[in-house]
Amino acid sequence: MGTKLLGYQAxxxxxxxxxxxxxHSGQPVSISLLPAAPNTGVKFRRIYGDGTTAELQAVAGQVGATDLCTMLGDPAGAHVSTxxxxxxxxWAxxxxxxxxxxxGNEVPIMDxxxxxxxxxxxxxxxxxxxVKRRYVRIKKTVRVEIGGSWAEFRPHQGTRFEVVIDFDSPIIGRQEFKSEIxxxxxxxELSTARTFGFMKDVERLWASGHALGSSLENSVVISDDHTVINREGLRFRDEFVRHKTLDAVGDLALAGAKFIGCYASYRGxxxxxxxxxxxxxTDRSAYEVVETPEMQEHVFTGDFVAVAAHAQGPWAL
Known part of the structure; x- marks a missing residue:
């Protein structure tokens, strides 16, 4: 793939x-990944059967739903989910x-x-x-809590994820993945970790119009007696938390830029x-937008310089 100039857009x-x-839909869907101009960001172009299109920028402000997956757009109108x-x-x-x-309305699940x-x-x-790439550097801790779950961004010299899960299932239990990424x-460590679910939830999901395309080919399924049904077993002993970390990477990519800091979550x-x-x-005192001062093949934490807020490009809320 050639030399990777980490300080420049790709x-x-x-x-x-x-x-x-x-x-979730169980419907066939095709996607095409196309090269794009600088400062385009990631943009989904939904193509309908009559030839009309709708475009959705992959940014946090476009998130329309987060039930079971992440959706861009309006659930009752133009949207793309999963x-x-x-x-x-x-991002990676x-x-x-x-x-x-x-x-279609949903990115194919593949494996x-x-x-x-x-x-x-x-x-x-x-x-x-x-064209220089921009990063979001965390300046102070920002924390949210929902019920017994919490997540926070905090300053850190690098890009780190610390994800902890805790399920009332003996095959999962408490697992954690903590690493620079x-x-x-x-x-x-993460890219091959699969989505997972419980057999006891299948009928409820089907009744609500979800998981219609789920199968042992694309999901790790846990039986009512707490065993993995998939014949090949797990890809990692702790595949569950690795997949939760993969999900977090994808969800946080909606910042429209990589972040410099640590993201930690518990039961997220x-x-x-x-x-x-x-x-x-939404807290402009919690972060700054930075870029590298010159072209280089490697980016070090101290190499960044702050840029004006109006230079953020397409990813702002």
Missing amino acids: TLCEEAHLSGVGV IEHLMAAF LGLDNVIVEID GSSRVFIEAIDEAGITHHA DEDVFRD GHRLNAAALKALL
Whole structure:
């Protein structure tokens, strides 16, 4: 994929095309990942059967729902849901500018992880623009609490995730994933971790019109006697918290820029991730927008300089 100029914006070298089913709708859907100009950000272009289109910017201010997945747009109108696994792949591989054309209301679930999206991006290749990339640097702690769950951003010299889950299920229980996260860590430790669910919830989800496309091909399923039904078992002993961390990466990609700091959560999910990101971005004293002063192949924490707020590009709330 060539030299990675981490301080400069990136897009795809070529188009990439994928198809599958929506995990909730059960409907077939195809997506095309297209190269985009600098400062475009990630934009979803919903293409309808009559040829009309609707565009949705992948930013926090466009989040319309967070039940079971992250949705952009209006649930009663133009929307695209289950974007988190694709957004996590974009974030991890440093893709700033991409147009996602999609002919359904839900990104295909593929194998329930980010693996297939990573492979498609690798095949298409990445190229860099001569335009600097911006980052969100955390200046003070911002915390949100929902019931017994909490999440916070706090200052940190790097990009770190600390995700803790605690399920009333002996096969999951309390698990934690705490690490600096860059492309290599995401590829090796998170990208293949699959979404999961419980058999006891299936009928309720079906009745509400969800999980219609869920199967053992795209989800880890836990039986009523607390065993994994999937014949191949788990990909990691702690695959559950790794997938929750993957989801958090994708949800926080809706900042429209990578952050410099630490994101920690306890018993979180899409709703909590979205609430924490909104709390951060609405408190202008909690962060600053920075960029690197010159072109380089590696970015170090001390290399950043602050830029004017109006230079934020398409990702502001």
